[in-house]
Amino acid sequence: MKPEDRDLVAQLCAARSGQQVDPAKDYLLETRLGPVARREGFDSIADLISGLRTRREDRLIWAIVEAMAAGDTSFFRDQALFNLFRDDLAPDLVRRRGDQPIRIWSAACATGQEVHSLAMLVDEMAGDHPAAQFEIFGSDLSERALEKAQSGLYTQFEVQRGLPIRSLVRHFDKIDDAWVISPRIRQAIRWRRLNLIGDLSRVRGFDVIFCRHVLETMIEPAQQRVIENLTAALNPGAYLVVGTHEAQVLEAQGLKAAEQAGVFRSPANARAAA
Numbered sequence: 080m081k082p083e084d085r086d087l088v089a090q091l092c093a094a095r096s097g098q099q100v101d102p103a104k105d106y107l108l109e110t111r112l113g114p115v116a117r118r119e120g121f122d123s124i125a126d127l128i129s130g131l132r133t134r135r136e137d138r139l140i141w142a143i144v145e146a147m148a149a150g151d152t153s154f155f156r157d158q159a160l161f162n163l164f165r166d167d168l169a170p171d172l173v174r175r176r177g178d179q180p181i182r183i184w185s186a187a188c189a190t191g192q193e194v195h196s197l198a199m200l201v202d203e204m205a206g207d208h209p210a211a212q213f214e215i216f217g218s219d220l221s222e223r224a225l226e227k228a229q230s231g232l233y234t235q236f237e238v239q240r241g242l243p244i245r246s247l248v249r250h251f252d253k254i255d256d257a258w259v260i261s262p263r264i265r266q267a268i269r270w271r272r273l274n275l276i277g278d279l280s281r282v283r284g285f286d287v288i289f290c291r292h293v294l295e296t297m298i299e300p301a302q303q304r305v306i307e308n309l310t311a312a313l314n315p316g317a318y319l320v321v322g323t324h325e326a327q328v329l330e331a332q333g334l335k336a337a338e339q340a341g342v343f344r345s346p347a348n349a350r351a352a353a
Contacts, residue, residue, distance in 0.1 A: 080105060080108055080109065080124055080125065080128070081125070082102065084124075084125070084128040085102035085103075085105070085108055086102050087128065087131075087132075088100060088102070088108060088112070088128070088143060088147065089101070089102045091140055091143060091144055092143075092144050092147050092148070093298050093301070095140065095141070095144045095274075096144050096148055096220055096274060096275075096276060096301075097275070097276045097297045097298055097300070097301020097302070097304065097305070098144070098147060098148055098296055098297060098298075098301075099296060099297055099298045100147055108124075108147075109124060111146045111147050111149065112124045112127060112143065112146060112147075114146070115127060115142050115143060115146045118142075119139065119142065127139075127143075131143065144220075145220055145221040145222070145223065145224075148220050148221060148296075149189070149221065149224065150187070150189055150292060150293075150296065151292075152189040152190060152192045152193060153192055153237075153240035153241040154192045154193075154195070154196050154237075154238070154240060154241040154242040154246075155196045155241045155242065155243070156192070156193065156196075156241055156291075157291070157322070157323070158241070160291075160320060160341065160342075161196060161197075161200060163339055163342065164197070164200065164287070164320075165200050165204060167339075168287060168318050168342075169181070169200075169201075169204060169208070169211075169287075170208070172286050172287070173208050173211045175316065176211075176286065178210070178212075179212075180212040180213065180214045181211060181212065181213050181214070181286045181287070182213075182214045182216070182284055182285045182286050182287075182314075183197055183201075183213060183214070183215045183216065183285070183286065183287045183288075183289075184215075184216045184217075184218070184285045184287070184288045184289070184312070185197060185215075185216070185217045185218070185289045186218055186273070186275060186288055186289065186290040186293070186309065187218070187219055187220070187275065187290060187293045188217040188218060188219050188224075188225075188228060189219055189221070189224050189228070190224050190227045190228050191217060191224075191225075191227065191228025191229070191231070192233075192237070192240075192241070193217075193289060193291070194215060194216075194217035194228070194268055194289075195228075195231065195260055195264060195265075195268070196241075197215060197289070198215050198264045198267045198268055199246055199249075199250050199264060201213045201215065201267070202250070202263065202264060202267070203249075213267075214269070215267055215268045215269070216268070216269050216270075216271065216285075217268050217269070217270050217271075218270070218271045218272065218273040219272065219273070220272070220273070220274050220275070221272075222272055225270055225272055228270065229265070229270050230259075231259050231260035231261075231264070231265045232254070232257055232258070232259045233251075233257060233258050233259075233260075234256070234257055234258075235256060235257070235258070238251065238258045250264055275290075275293070275304075275305045275308060275309075276301050276304045276305060276308070279308040279311070279312065280311075282308070282312050283311070283312050284312070284314055285312050285313055285314060285317060286313075286314050286317045286318070287317060287318045287319075287320065288309050288312065288313060288317070288318070288319050288320065289320045290305070290309055290319070290320070290321055291320065291321055291322040291325070291341070292322045292325070293305070293321075293325075294306075294321060294322075294325045294328045294329075295322065295324070295325055295328075302328055303332060306328070306329060306332050306334070310334070310345060313345040314345070315345060315346065315347050316344065316345060316346075316347040317344070317345050318337070318342055318343070318344055318345075319334075319342070319343045319344075319345070320341060320342050320343075321341050321343070322341055323340040323341040325341065326340060326341050326343075329343055
């Protein structure tokens with residue numbers, strides 16, 4: 080790729096999704112954009128960028144931006160945070176919310192491993208909290224990632240990354256060389272394509288938001304925008320969970336951490352969102 084082509088991709092990603100793309104990382108750019116070029120009918124990445132400059136099609140721009148936004152994910156990534164949700168956060172919310180649904184949002188859920196992990200935990204907690212109601216939401220910028228997430232279909236390699244064998248046996252069925260998660264788990268999740276730096280003024284009323292390994296990939300103004308959007312979406316006393324090494328970004332914005340690393344709590348006396 081030419082330097083000016085790499086710069087164009089970085090500029091588009093920053094403007095559309097707040098991503099920080101290093102133009103010097105040739106291998107990453109070519110690995111992510113090669114499949115886009117083939118899928119869109121171009122002979123090369125150079126032809127893809129040339130077509131982009133010529134057409135300036137919004138659909139093509141988003142195909143490039145979404146490809147560059149793809150992140151690494153796995154089931155029960157950072158197991159300690161899922162244990163914290165099961166043992167501390169969820170029981171606390173069950174006590175405080177009473178007969179009100181507990182609303183959980185996996186923001187930037189990618190291909191669904193995180194939100195499916197949460198749904199499996201909630202399913203397994205039903206015996207301890209029989210009266211509790213949970214509503215689970217998953218969102219991502221990428222339509223292709225959401226399609227895979229909604230299918231619940233994963234390769235052997237993907238289920239081997241973090242998924243306990245007990246959960247595999249309980250919640251998945253084998254289909255040829257792949258595994259599909261049970262309809263009960265899939266149907267417990269509501270899906271939506273969302274851009275976290277967009278207008279999220281109608282996204283409100285959540286008790287737990289997981290948004291991990293996202294802020295670290297963004298330019299600073301986008302980080303601030305995402306934090307504002309997510310904190311506005313929280314109920315009073317609700318939890319925002321980020322990657323443990325992302326905590327300093329929220330602290331720099333004046334948010335107060337809970338006792339656990341990477342977990343922040345909205346003030347209990349904050350005004351409830353409409």
